Amino acid sequence: MTQIQNPIIPGMAPDPSIIRVGADYYIATSTFHWTPAVQIFHSTDLANWQLVGYALNHGEVDLRGTNTPAGIWAPHLSYDSRTQKYWLAYSHMQNMAGREFNSDSFAVSADSITGPWSKPIYLTSIGFDPALFHDADGKHYAAILEWETRTGYQAPGHIVIAEVDLKNGGIIGDWHRVTTGFTTRGCAEAPQLYKHNGYYYLLIAAGGTGYAHGVEIGRSQTIFGPYEPNPTGEPIITSSPQHLFSLGDPDAGHFEMFNPQSLMQKAGHGSLVHTQTDEWYVAHLMSRPLAGQKKNPLGRETSLQKMHWTADGWLEMADGSNLAKMHVDGLKDVPVHQATTQFDINDDFNNDTYDPRFMTPYRTQDAAWVNTIENPGHLRIHGHNSFFSQVNPAIMATRATSLDYTVQTKLTFHPDHYSETAGVGLYYDSNNWLYARLCQADTEDHTVLRVLQAKLGERIDHLTDEVTVPNDTAEIRLAYHQGTAQVLYRLTDTATWQALGTTLDVAYLSDEGVNGAPGEIGGFTALFNFIGSVDAHQLTSFADFDYYTVKNNLERGTHL
Structure with missing residues (x-):
């Protein structure tokens, strides 16, 4: 039996929802402020996963x-075998100010996992993390977190379940409050329903998005409960097995729950799948911190744990523990060879389309500002807003998937104003990035290469590190290693890299390094690599990128 190495999807791939249809497996993950929205990955062996669309x-x-x-x-993936339709439920979180968390939830459907997907139908605005369950009698149900805003009540709220109308939208009848969690870790969210041997099982995330994260389970003979908790009183999957009492905490980093004995941290938010070989696995999120630190630049990644059912009908990890592992047994009689280069990127832009792994913050990708048509063999990016903008930054980015890698490009750019720039960089969000451009x-009479940085919203221009670019063409390489970055360049194809x-130090480009209140995680959207252009002049400038490569240095053990 072969071993599966975690994470199975490195880099920003949080909140995984896994399903099987025949011998094919699919995982959908969150995308937050990135577009296209909702990544969907495919596998036939549970070890190797490829992005197949959004x-x-x-x-x-x-x-x-x-x-x-x-x-x-x-996002939550499901498959209705009665209609042979794929369904995807998701929340659009629109406001988090005042901890009000205003979120509208929707569902879309498709006859194929690659779409086309239907127009969204509205489900509810009661909270976030919706999941659909298609029962054998043809009824459909939604489970979701009801977000609590009342002073003095247990936060973040109840897990609620209702019958849902998937034809016209909305719910049928009332929401039923079923639990505020199955352990004392609190922060119950992300409910997912399953049926096995006559019981309805409710899988939930708990413990917050930080180091106390875990997967909990309860069961009931009726879908609206009451649900009895797993008798261990602890999560069935976690990176930090010690007991924690944290009821009423809406979310927290719980840095005290960091497990120094484990490379994997924050294991939680799980989704169950039954294989064609009659085995059971849970896909879940995890993080890998920088060496000697509690910062996680790669955000929350997707991993897998092998499970089994106990004699008294409870789900547990195959080894009987609840400590998430970096390696798990693969499928019976399904040989795998887990590729080590599948997350490298090498796009020379010689096709009409570019690598589908490119994502854009805030705005949609449109041929009017990014294309391979205007200058064949190049990706042309028309400059727009500053990268501090949350409206129209001209950024094409890919997920960082290793803690040791290089990102490299060659570009030609002719600025005729000091507000026109183009280059390559590292990006977390609009307040936190590094840009070699x-x-x-400043004399406005020639082109230079210089580094601009955003740190917690502060603009830092590295004025003293500057090199003249006589022909407006340069190759730029960023070497990232364990939270540090070195900018290198060469001005001709045969020159030595300088x-x-x-x-x-770019360790702050991590979930814990950005704008977090004391004791809380600052973000959970992860580090990206990007190429992009800025024009705050006349919106007439553009940059031509000859290629874009990302090479992960896995031989140093950063993926293991």
Whole structure:
């Protein structure tokens, strides 16, 4: 039996929802302020996963102006075998100010996992993290977190279930409050319903989005409960098995629950799948911190744990523990070879389309500002807003998937104003990024390469580290290693790579490093690599990128 190495989907791939249809497995993950929205991955062996598309990629949502980490949260995939339709439920988090958490939830359907997906139908605005369950009698149900805003009541609220009308939208009857969690970790969210041997099982996330995260389970003989908790009183999957009492805490980093014995942290928010080989697995999120730190640049990634049912009908990890593992047994009689380069990227832009892994913050991708048509063999990006903008930044980005990698590009750019720039960089959100860019010298008479940085909203221009670019063309490489970044460049194809300035500390480009209140996680959207352009002049400038590569240095053990 072969082993599956976690994470199975590295980089920003949180809140995984897994299903099986025949011998095919699919996982949908959150995308927050990034478009296209809702990544969908495919596998036949549970070890190797490829992006096959996005569920919301035709203007269904407008994310411009979204305050991160709002946006599209916790998609849930399901398959209705009676109608042979795929369903995807999701929340559009629009406001998090005042902890009001205003979120509208919708569902879309398709005859194929690659779409086309239907127009969204409205479900509810009661909370977030909706999931659909298609019962054997043809009825459909939604489970979701009812967000609590009343002073003095247990936060974040109840898990609620209602029958749902998937033809016309909305719910049928009333919401039924079923639990505030099955352990003392609190922060119950992300409910998912399953049926097994006559019981309805409710799988939920708990413990918050930080180091106390876990997967809990309860069961009932009727869908609206009452649900009895797993008799252990503890999560069935977690990275931090010690007991925690945290009822009433709406969410927290729980840094005291960091497990120094585990490379995997924050294991939680799980989704169950039954394989064609009669085995059971839970896909769940996890994080990998920087060495010696509690910062997680890669955000929340997707992992897998093998499960089994006990004699008294409870789900538990296959080894009988609840500690999430970095390696698990693969499917019986399904040989796998887990590719180590599947998350590298090498796009020379010689096709009409570019790599589908490119995502854009806040705005949708449109041929009017990014295309391979205007200058064949190049990706042309027309400059727009500053990268501090949450409206129209001209950024094409891919998920960082390793803690040791290089991202590299070659570009040609002719700035004729100091507000026109183009280059390559690292991006967390609009307040936190690193940008090695071609721009005008302050004398406005030639082009230079210089680094601009945003840290917690502060603009930092590295004025003393500057090199002249005589022909408006340069190759730029960013070498990222365990929270540091070195900018390198060369001005001809045969020149030796040169360092620009010193190695920079970019560990703050992580979930814990951005704008977090004391004791809380600052974000949960992860580090991206990007190429992009800015024009705050006349919106007439553009940059031509000859290629874009990302090479993960897995031989140093950053993926293991």
